[in-house]
Amino acid sequence: MKNSHSESYAAAGVDVTAGYEAVKRIKPMVESTYIPGVMGTLGGFGGMFAPDMAGMKKPVLVSGTDGVGTKLKLAFLMDRHDTVGIDCVAMCVNDIVCGGAAPLFFLDYIACGKNDPGRIADIVSGITEGCRQAGCALVGGETAEMPGFYPVDEYDLAGFSVGMVDEEKIIDGKRLSQGDVLIGLPSTGVHSNGFSLVRKVFDVEHCDLKSPLDELGGKSLGDTLLTPTRIYVKAIQAVLKAGVDIKAVSHITGGGFYENVPRMMTEGLTARIELGSFPRLPIFDLIQKQGGIPERDMYNTFNMGLGMIFAVPASEAARAIDALKAAGETAYQVGSVVSGDAGVELV
Structure with a gap:
């Protein structure tokens, strides 16, 4: 050359x-x-x-x-x-x-x-x-x-x-059954979805992106929004290496809960997710307040604090969470698989 x-x-x-x-x-x-x-x-x-x-x-x-x-x-x-x-x-x-x-x-x-x-x-x-x-x-x-x-x-x-x-x-959800437990892995923020809405809400070309905000724990809006997407490969591998039977996995990306969670479900089963079972990150409260966005739209656009959800038999839920903790990961039991055709229910 x-x-x-x-x-x-x-x-x-x-x-x-x-x-x-x-x-x-x-x-x-x-x-x-x-x-x-x-x-x-x-x-x-x-x-x-x-x-x-x-x-x-x-x-x-x-x-x-x-x-x-x-x-x-x-x-x-x-x-x-x-x-x-x-x-x-x-x-x-x-x-x-x-x-x-x-x-x-x-x-x-x-x-x-x-x-x-x-x-x-x-x-x-x-x-x-x-x-x-x-x-x-x-x-x-x-x-x-x-x-x-x-x-x-x-x-x-x-x-x-x-x-x-x-x-x-292969994990494909075919063995899902009523009573399986849903485990959630926390996100680091907005990740890399919903930014067309985020940009509109904050008018990012004209707003202050660099000053610290109390609502964000002293971080700036720009730094908070640029926080990289969390990579969940090693977390899921830690659970699999522990011998836990992971039946289905959903990556919570664009479309939020209402679009992504049903993709891991099978006909006749619904994921019932308890909204108080995991922390909702401050950036989402700020987005909702600033944009006047309805609650359902928030959960139909953003990950809201959970970047990945997977299903395991109820008898193996504690072992899955222990395996994640041993690997330095945080995890939450966020719901269960129930009968129904809604795909996902947020309660």
Whole structure:
């Protein structure tokens, strides 16, 4: 690449040498995520991974893809780009773990108006941190410089992950039964959903994002909203390693409780969730008050303090919570599975 430079392309707004500088900066971060199975290194045309399938009767690949959405607008306004990569990884691997799979590797896609190597390095630092939290490898990605399509100081971020699970250990909700217990794992905040509403409520382009607020425990609105999405891979794995029978899992993303919880239920069964069984984070009270948002709309848009819910037999609920506590995780018994076709009931 020493001889790669195009004056004509640079005049059109694309500096290929900036891309090479970005790769140079991110390479050590990418390699810090490598786990057994990674083949080659950054710079090839395709990321290679050789999975260890020892002990599996019928390995099944589970994939997930997602982006960060308009939460990126907050990153632009705050000029802080080192956390949104965690969101990107989280939105993919949290979906994968719902099926019982362990994520193996991740690839990112960054599209920008101008390739700023320092900013790209900040973004990738978050991606690599997310990969380390999820226990997967960042095996490749793409940075696309698109002048005239994106403003020079903006970008979009998306990703893709692949995991693996033995077919007989897939979590699909088919064995759910009345009386199963629902366990909730707390969120860190708004995560990466509902930001179109959040941005409208606070008029973020014109409000004070950086001053401390008493309602948020002294944190600023901007810092609170940029808090990265929690990654639940290791928490679910801790429960599975303890031998607990997880029957169904729901990642509480866009659409909140009313859209996501029914996705883990089977016909004739409903998740009854007790609203007082877990702490509701202050940011949601502030959003509701500022926007005059009805209670049901809040639970149909946001996670409200629970980022993941899973179902276990009642006889194994205490063991599941103990396994999570031993792993340094907080968990709440938030309800149960009952007869009915509502999908979810909040009581």
